[in-house]
Amino acid sequence: MKILRYFNVALESIFSHKMRAILTMLGIIIGVTAVLVTMGIGRGAAASITGEIASQGTTQLTVMPGALNTGGVRQASGSSSTLTMGDAEAISDRILHPNVVLVAPAYTGSSQLVVGDTNNQNQVVGVTMDMFIVRNWEMEYGRFFTQEEIEDQAHLLVLGATAAKDLFVNVNPIGQTVRVKNEPFTVIGVLSEEGGFGGADDQAIVPLGVAQGRLFNAARYRGDYTVTSIYANASSEELVPMAKAEIERTLRMRHQLDVDDSNDFSIIDQASLLDIIGSITGTLTIFLGSIGAISLLVGGIGIMNIMLVSVTERTKEIGLRKALGAYDSDILLQFLVEALVLTVLGGLIGVGLSFGIGWLVGQIPGFDFEVLIGIDIIILAVAVCAASGFIFGLYPAMRATRLDPIEALRYE
Amino acid sequence: MAQSTTNPLIEIVDLTKVYKMGEMEVHALRGVSLSIQPGEYVAIVGTSGSGKSTLMNMIGLLDQPTGGIYRVRGTESQKLGKKALADLRNREIGFVFQRFNLLARATAMRQVELPLFYAGVSNRKSRQMATDALTRVGLGERTHHRPEELSGGQQQRVAIARAIVNQPSLLLADEPTGALDTHTGEEILTLFEELHSQGLTLIVVTHDPDVAARAHRVVTMRDGLIVEDRVQVPSKAAPAPAFPAPAVPAPQPEADSVTQPSAQPATQPRVILETLDGAAA
Ligand SMILES: Nc1ncnc2c1ncn2[C@@H]1O[C@H](COP(=O)(O)OP(=O)(O)OP(=O)(O)O)[C@@H](O)[C@H]1O
Numbered sequence A: 001m002k003i004l005r006y007f008n009v010a011l012e013s014i015f016s017h018k019m020r021a022i023l024t025m026l027g028i029i030i031g032v033t034a035v036l037v038t039m040g041i042g043r044g045a046a047a048s049i050t051g052e053i054a055s056q057g058t059t060q061l062t063v064m065p066g067a068l069n070t071g072g073v074r075q076a077s078g079s080s081s082t083l084t085m086g087d088a089e090a091i092s093d094r095i096l097h098p099n100v101v102l103v104a105p106a107y108t109g110s111s112q113l114v115v116g117d118t119n120n121q122n123q124v125v126g127v128t129m130d131m132f133i134v135r136n137w138e139m140e141y142g143r144f145f146t147q148e149e150i151e152d153q154a155h156l157l158v159l160g161a162t163a164a165k166d167l168f169v170n171v172n173p174i175g176q177t178v179r180v181k182n183e184p185f186t187v188i189g190v191l192s193e194e195g196g197f198g199g200a201d202d203q204a205i206v207p208l209g210v211a212q213g214r215l216f217n218a219a220r221y222r223g224d225y226t227v228t229s230i231y232a233n234a235s236s237e238e239l240v241p242m243a244k245a246e247i248e249r250t251l252r253m254r255h256q257l258d259v260d261d262s263n264d265f266s267i268i269d270q271a272s273l274l275d276i277i278g279s280i281t282g283t284l285t286i287f288l289g290s291i292g293a294i295s296l297l298v299g300g301i302g303i304m305n306i307m308l309v310s311v312t313e314r315t316k317e318i319g320l321r322k323a324l325g326a327y328d329s330d331i332l333l334q335f336l337v338e339a340l341v342l343t344v345l346g347g348l349i350g351v352g353l354s355f356g357i358g359w360l361v362g363q364i365p366g367f368d369f370e371v372l373i374g375i376d377i378i379i380l381a382v383a384v385c386a387a388s389g390f391i392f393g394l395y396p397a398m399r400a401t402r403l404d405p406i407e408a409l410r411y412e
Numbered sequence B: 001m002a003q004s005t006t007n008p009l010i011e012i013v014d015l016t017k018v019y020k021m022g023e024m025e026v027h028a029l030r031g032v033s034l035s036i037q038p039g040e041y042v043a044i045v046g047t048s049g050s051g052k053s054t055l056m057n058m059i060g061l062l063d064q065p066t067g068g069i070y071r072v073r074g075t076e077s078q079k080l081g082k083k084a085l086a087d088l089r090n091r092e093i094g095f096v097f098q099r100f101n102l103l104a105r106a107t108a109m110r111q112v113e114l115p116l117f118y119a120g121v122s123n124r125k126s127r128q129m130a131t132d133a134l135t136r137v138g139l140g141e142r143t144h145h146r147p148e149e150l151s152g153g154q155q156q157r158v159a160i161a162r163a164i165v166n167q168p169s170l171l172l173a174d175e176p177t178g179a180l181d182t183h184t185g186e187e188i189l190t191l192f193e194e195l196h197s198q199g200l201t202l203i204v205v206t207h208d209p210d211v212a213a214r215a216h217r218v219v220t221m222r223d224g225l226i227v228e229d230r231v232q233v234p235s236k237a238a239p240a241p242a243f244p245a246p247a248v249p250a251p252q253p254e255a256d257s258v259t260q261p262s263a264q265p266a267t268q269p270r271v272i273l274e275t276l277d278g279a280a281a
């Protein structure tokens, strides 16, 4: 086969210019790896979040202060929360809200948790008894609060799984004291690990009144303590829209909104949550994708530079080969095969490297999702790098073959 | 004489070459006519810029003339396609450059095999032919050396082996000793004499009178024209029987083809039969 002969020439040329070959391949490897890893992380994160939400109860509703737009939840501009304890109580009325079964207000703040020398910044969430059921929590160790403890605003603490691990190494957390804003709290329980994002794993749970009062001194609205969210369950999946409508009617009335005022709160069900997450992960993927595209561009420019730097040398070589009797097609085939070998090799190494990095990233603690490297991205990345290799490798060669041999030999 | 009726290997008629550099035009060749028989050993001399290399590149089919006719073995070069030209460069002509023009990182073997690759010679045969060529130039022991592992003279021998490996009928050398010291240059000249005695037609461009003295015919150029064309007895005569018959006879019968058609009468080529040794001394 004639093409095999060019293979030999191309391989010889690659091996006799190892540095040039390595630098060219490096451009391809960097470009391909960067795109595959960034896109893989984006997609993996999206898939993980979406799966997490789908696995949670489909009847769960979350009321948050502020209006919802397509970009996600946005705090009502300038003003503080208008969502209050009174709102939560009103929604709890089973007669006005026949399709809402459980209502659990929450107040979330952030504070240092201190145990001896250990010191962690965590979310601290004030909750009521119902939250345990609404959020499907399970105890790993110890117990949850009692109704009395919540009413008495006892200084007791239930830790999320990760928060407990971070604070207590080789020590049973139950019965230990944790200082939050200089107040001592006794740990009475640890929640089972939930996994995923936005769960209770990283949180410390306290009675609602404690969070609103001593810890975070929550704002009041019309005399009532505000809350940062109200969790509720619809009585069944089909009745989610009914439950949302009932809650919306009550809150609009309580917030004295006119007919043409828009809501100053948002009710998020799993479906709309998925939408929001979808738009967030979409943005994330686009963001990571642009980083990847930039890396690809950088890789491509790298390839271009190597190719252009060696144009003089190669043009002379082409002149010599023509002087010795090479056809133009001989030269182009040699360069084509050479570019092919370099891009295929570089592309393969890049793909292999991406899977390696993907696996490594998966080993990072807390990074509990897979890096998803799709065949479509592989094809795209390799194609772009190959294109730059071919364009910048072949174009100068094509120009050189058009010269008379002596012009090519004289090229500076 | 007998060979005046034989077909010339090379026939050049009123060849011109104009280089355009922006607005400026450089007339490198102003109408050169020259005819060379198979087996001749010709030196082209002349001042710097007189057009020697330009003429050589035309003869080697490395460049295109602006006007005039160039025939190789009776075939007009301007009428040939790119592939036919490549084939001629590959099979009929060996070119030796002043700066060797070797591939920087290839072994002597590979360098010499290049023309064979483009000739489509099989790997085994090509290796054999390359070894033979390297042996002919006295480098049979150095087939796997790279240029940086060879002396200048050895590199030029590799280049010569590459030029002769495909058994061309014409060997062209533009200042082949220009980058070498006298002693190494002498080795190359001796090699040329051997090749010539084996039947190769040789054209050598040179500044050096000592190099020109080794040829059987000296063509002198000035300002893009041939101003003198003479046959001489080479200074360091190789064994007389080794000369191929066509080289020695004076080209008087060909004077027409050598004469510049519309040139000044003053530059009519003179034909002088004498040794350059005497002239140069
Ligand atoms: N590529 C080129 N572009 C423009 N002008 C050129 C080019 N090559 C040669 N020339 C000009 O053509 C003329 C003849 O050049 P050429 O190289 O043939 O001279 P030469 O006799 O070989 O000189 P030297 O002995 O210095 O090698 C010179 O005036 C030179 O400047």
Ligand SMILES: [Mg+2]
Residues within 6 Å of the ligand: B052, B053, B054, B174
């Ligand atoms: Mg010259």
